Amino acid sequence: MAHDKTSGSVILLVATRKGAWLFHSDARRRDWRVDGPHFLGHIIHHMVLDPRDGQTLLAATRTGHLGPTVYRSTDMGRTWKEARQPPAFAPQANGTGRTVDHTFWLTPAHGDEPDVWYAGTSPQGLFRSQDGGVSWSPFSIINDDPHFRAWMGTAQDGTPDGPMLHSIIVDPRDPTHLYIAMSGGGVHETRDGGQSFTPLLGGLEVVEGFNPGDPSFHDPHCIRLCPTNPDRLYQQNHCGIYRLDRPGDQWQRVGRAMPEAVGDIGFPVVLHPRDADRCWVFPMDGTEVWPRTAPGGQPAVYGTRDAGEHWQRLDQGLPAGQAWWTVKRQAMNNDSLDPVGLYFGTTSGELWASSDEGAQWACIARHLPEIYAVEAAVRG
């Protein structure tokens, strides 16, 4: 949505293990008004505001025992209506059919397709809605293709919360050019609207002893495409931070420039809305048994201004020690104001914000349930 870079209202959409909250502020981003909980007790994996109309909210939900669904609001969460047909795999008569455990990721499609959305699920599945999220259908060859099924592995091969399809990215120049990522299962792209996909794994490392040519062994954590340069992508992977410049197909491990004591393992990556050389990550401890906590209990965001050649530690205002939380792959985001606002939510239920591109941080909410996702949007 077009807007002045220094005005408008900012909304944070916070999805948690036990409900959803909306936080509202103005362009100064000093004071925040909380609205919630919505869906108290429901597991919310992602909540996204449609940037094409500025008013449609989709929330991917389930409860501990009820099946997964999607809710839709067109009045900023005052009322919600359930999808008529949530994402679900095609029925298989022979008992081999898969079941969607939860919808994990929501992506609005290209601006020329105003009612189209994509959804990624756990276990790995790709779905599409053509009516604004009311009804969903399996999309593309991925869900039932034998190669993809093999690369997806089983639930035992996936992450603790289940293997997932995420980082569904639409090329702003071409609605048929999509990227997707699977944990596990690797990074893939389609240039024909999902009729075929090509693995995009060049240069990515895998855990020692495994074949990097096999998508099964790849674990991309989060991929983002630069808004002002759609030929550049950044990826936070299980095995480092990477950058890819198209039409090239070789990822470069730019995380090698991170301090050795911190490393370049983490879940999220967020990008500057106007400068393709700038992005931010939130490193976590990926040593030995993989604690997945802030290294040394000292959380910090790291940012680069030169496409990953150098990284700067950004921890002013964050706890100086004994802080052992993690930021999950969907739980860090940015707004589009100038200066850019950065936000992240923690596994311990704290919501942190910076209105100056990471220079100074403030905790704007605590005691929330475990935060799964944070999305930032600017309206007006």
Add this chain to the structure above:
Amino acid sequence: MEVLIPTPLHAYTGSARVQARGASLGALLADLDRQYPGIRFRIIDEQGRMRPHMRFFINQVAVFDLDQALGETDEVVIVQALSGG
């Protein structure tokens, strides 16, 4: 026949006890979904399997088959076995 609905599904039915029809458990759930759109998918997955922790009792007896026949006077209870934190 009368169907007892567990609390997590009251958002669909608006009450604990509702009336539904069907010659089998599967047909009964289809009728519930007709009356309360979306309720079936929350308790039966896309492969036609009962979701974990969802239990069905007919006249106090646990049933695991959607083809189980139902009579006009049968009493159906849907239970969500709570667990977790």
